[in-house]
Amino acid sequence: MASLKDLAKLVGVSPTTVSFALNGRSREMRISEELTERILEAAKQLGYQPNNIAVALRTGQTKIIGLIVEDIANHFFSNLAKTIEDEASRFGYRVVYCSTENMAGKGDELINMLQRQQVDGYLITPDASMEERMTALLKRDIPVVQIDRYLPGLDCPYVMVDNHQGVVSGVEFLLKKKYTxxxxxxxxxxxxxxxxxxxxxxxxxTAHGLFKNKKQLLELPYSSVREDAVERIQAYLEKEKPQAVLFATNYVGILGLRAIKNLQLNVPDDLAVVCFDDNEVFDLCTPAITAIRQPIESMARGAVKILMGEMGVAKKSARKQVKIQTSIVRRDSA
Amino acid sequence: MASLKDLAKLVGVSPTTVSFALNGRSREMRISEELTERILEAAKQLGYQPNNIAVALRTGQTKIIGLIVEDIANHFFSNLAKTIEDEASRFGYRVVYCSTENMAGKGDELINMLQRQQVDGYLITPDASMEERMTALLKRDIPVVQIDRYLPGLDCPYVMVDNHQGVVSGVEFLLKKKYTxxxxxxxxxxxxxxxxxxxxxxxxxTAHGLFKNKKQLLELPYSSVREDAVERIQAYLEKEKPQAVLFATNYVGILGLRAIKNLQLNVPDDLAVVCFDDNEVFDLCTPAITAIRQPIESMARGAVKILMGEMGVAKKSARKQVKIQTSIVRRDSA
DNA sequence: CATTATTGCTAATTCGTTTTAGCCATTGTT
DNA sequence: AACAATGGCTAAAACGAATTAGCAATAATG
Structure with a gap:
């Protein structure tokens, strides 16, 4: 591929001059308009593309941000990633993304990899295992913003949803419908x-005097196999026979719907359903599933904005601990 | 961050020696075992991470492949991307992905961007607008593999599903169920x-004497708005009242299900449904949707393998035009 | 007319690696 | 004892750009 040097040779000037001309520093560096024109013309004709690797080495800036999510194939994260990419591109940044796949050690490995790639900043959905490496990044003043959650031990900005309020509104929604x-x-x-x-x-x-005992909670082992998890939910629903159930995540919701389907329960008559975090699936289910929607766009935008602030690319944000409100998408399941 | 030079200074040897030791060339380059040991030790202690940017500039290899898909937020593509990423990492390659978002010109822009990033190879789901730029890449002997489709005018490897056979099997499946x-x-x-x-x-x-007229085909404008498309499908189904419908893509299928739901049709009694390309949604629908599954994993694996062959990283593949067979996932909708 | 400013451009260094060519000391060969 | 071979290491160049310092020619100033 044509290099700046080739271009210089072609025009018959020094690489320095070409560099100035291409970077719009002609005026400042007193390159004549006529020459600048010729250089630009030649660049176009050669199809010259600057080698970002060389630029990065020289400037110390890759103009790349690293995004670490749990699983890029997951609806929530892939949409988040997409919006982040769009948003970052408006600042001239590219995004490289990686998934931890919930694998121990993978997060650390990914941070290492991104470090070797010299990314300029990090957007991370952290888990406890990453705390040490993230601390190291922060100590070296490398911009990091957490998304979707945060590690309490870290002095690091985050953008997430107001989970507490979200669930409260979900429960109150069910209570209003007279489910107890x-x-x-x-x-x-x-x-x-x-x-x-x-x-x-x-x-x-508890506030409504409706929290009788721990059996109203089902906590699935985090890393259980899909089938096991579905079975546990099934067994639980059969035994406890709640009137309504609130699933805590998108993924759990899908497992839950599977279980409900297996039990051939009638929603919402036998069992009302609300799920935290919306999914395009929910609209198509019969009945369509009511969900607590996380505003993915706002989260992505907010996180990128703070990160750009930290990187000195945009105005530094005043608020660095952001919790965004959820909203309820009323459908037919409750 | 600590550089190789720092490390050399710390150990008291030349950068050359350190480079050899870290790259496992000690034996070949006659660096004593004792010294090698000391260097490795110091590297660990300093937490030395090679600067990939510098390595790339020197070697001309970024160990990165560029993946261009239509829309990373789409189920099919995000799963494809994920498998590709896994597969590539087994060869020591990273993947950066980008979406064309079906926007005119975006594909070209993305190829440019990846070119500037000096990616070593390309995996592309092409559209006609990219033909020119892809030709340019191929002319420069840059490895490119097409996925999911191909441009007939290009002499370029591809991995895709056997679309023809897939639909044939879908239609025959419906015929066997006596839908005409x-x-x-x-x-x-x-x-x-x-x-x-x-x-x-x-x-x-036609072979079964069942193709009466063009009204058995509904072709939606590619870039129509979601709502419009749903409405058109609705109107079509009401007017033509087919016994069974085969949706040509995942996305169209979802629009179709929306339409069917709006019409309150009873599936499969009023209307049987089969969709080309499976989706986790389909299993949860009521009734669950029968689909023609594209083996995403095989496609991803196949494409990466061919690309690695082209890049000289793996054995060069003999077959470079790969069509993979689909399979029918029988559920309740037909 | 001598000095200083300005204009228009370039040589040389740098970023962090890899790699080629080669240096010095020791050992082996005749 | 002279010479080659080997062992153990390093100096210097290169990759492609950005940047600093500065050079020559012309114009402005007193």
């Missing part, structure tokens, strides 16, 4: 966002 | 994979 025996099906993941959701449920139910 | 008034709902996209699917339908129906 409500269950909460979640995953036993020790992350802040899951804790907040659980707390939201327990507190609201 | 079958419709095919597709999108008026002038790409080979869509042509093959349409042809598969028309040919099979």
């Amino acid at each position: 025996r409500i269950s909460f099906v979640t995953v036993d993941l020790d992350m802040i966002q899951m804790k907040e959701r659980k707390l939201g449920f327990v507190e609201t139910m | 008034r079958i419709s095919f709902v597709t999108v008026d996209l002038d790409m080979i994979q869509m042509k093959e699917r349409k042809l598969g339908f028309v040919e099979t129906m």
Whole structure:
């Protein structure tokens, strides 16, 4: 591929001049308009593309941000990623994304990899295992923003949904519909966002004098196999026979719907359903599933904005701990 | 971050020696075992990470492949991307992915961007607008493999599904169930994979003397708005009242289900449904949707393997035009 | 007319690696 | 004892751009 040097040779000037001309520094560097014109012309004609690798090495900036999510094939994360990519591109940044796949150690490995790639900043949905490496990044003043959750031990910006309020509104929605025996099906993941959701449920139910005992909670082992999880939900529903159930995540919701289908329960008459985090699936289910929607766009935008602030590309954000409100998408399942 | 030079200084040897030691060339380059040990030790202690940017500049290899898909938020593509990423990592390659979002010109822009990033190879789901730029890549002997479809004018490897056979099997499946008034709902996209699917339908129906007229085909404008498309399908189904419908893509299928739901049709009694390309949604629908499954994993694996062959990383593949067979996932909708 | 400013451009260094060519000391060969 | 072979290491160049410092020619100034 044609290099800047080739281009210089072609025009018959020094690489320095070409560099100035291409970077719009002609005026400042007193390159005559006529020469600048000729250089630009030649660049176009050669189809010159700057070698970003060389630029990055020289400038120390790759103009790339690293995005680490749990699983890029997951609806929530792939949409998040897409919006982040769009948003970042408006600042001239590219995004490279990677999934931890919930594998121990994978997060660390990915941070290492992105570090070797010299990304300029990080957008991370963290888990506890990454705390050490993230601390190291922060100590070296490398811009990091957490999304969807945060590690309480870290002094690091985050953008997430107000999980507590989200669940509270979901429970209250069910209460208004006169359901009283409500269950909460979640995953036993020790992350802040899951804790907040659980707390939201327990507190609201307790406040209404409806939290009788722990059997209203089903906590699935985080790393259980799909089939096992479905079976556990099935067994639970059969035994406890709640009037309504609130699924704590999209993924759990899908497992739950599978279980409900296996049991041939009639929704919402036998069992009302609300799911935290919406999914294009839900609209097509019969009946369509009511969900607590996370505003994916706002989250992505917010996170990118803060990150750009940290990187000195945009105005530094004042608020660096952002919780965005959820909304209820009323459908037919409750 | 610590550089190789820092490391050399710390150990008290030349950068050359350190480079050899870290790259496992100690034996070959006669670096004593004792010194090698000391270097490795110091590297670990410093937490040394090679700067891939510098490596890439020097070696001319980024160990990155560029993946261009239509829309990363789409179930099919995000799963494809995920498998490709896994597969590539087994060869020591990273993947950066981008979506064309069906926007004119975006594909070219993305190829440019990846070119500037100096990616070592390309995996592309092409559209006609990219032909020129892809030709340019091929002329420069840059490895490119097409996925999911191909441009007939290009001498370039591809991995895709046998669309023709897939639709044939779908139609025959419906015929075996004694449906005779079958419709095919597709999108008026002038790409080979869509042509093959349409042809598969028309040919099979004709062979059985069941292709009466063009009204058995509904071709939606490619870039129509979601709501418009749903409405058109609705109107079509009401007017033509087919016994069974075969949706040509996942996306069209979802629109179709929406339409069917709006019409409150009873599936499969009022209308049987089969969709080309499976989706996790389909299993949860009531009734669950029968689908023609594309083996995403095989496609991803096949494409990566050919690409690695082209890049000289793996054995060069003999077959470079691969069509993979589909299978029918029998559920309740037909 | 001598000095200083300005204009228009370039040589040379740098970023962090890899790699080629080669240096010095020791050992082996005749 | 002279010479080659080997062992153990390093100096320097290169990749492709950005940038700093500066050079020559012309114009402006007193």
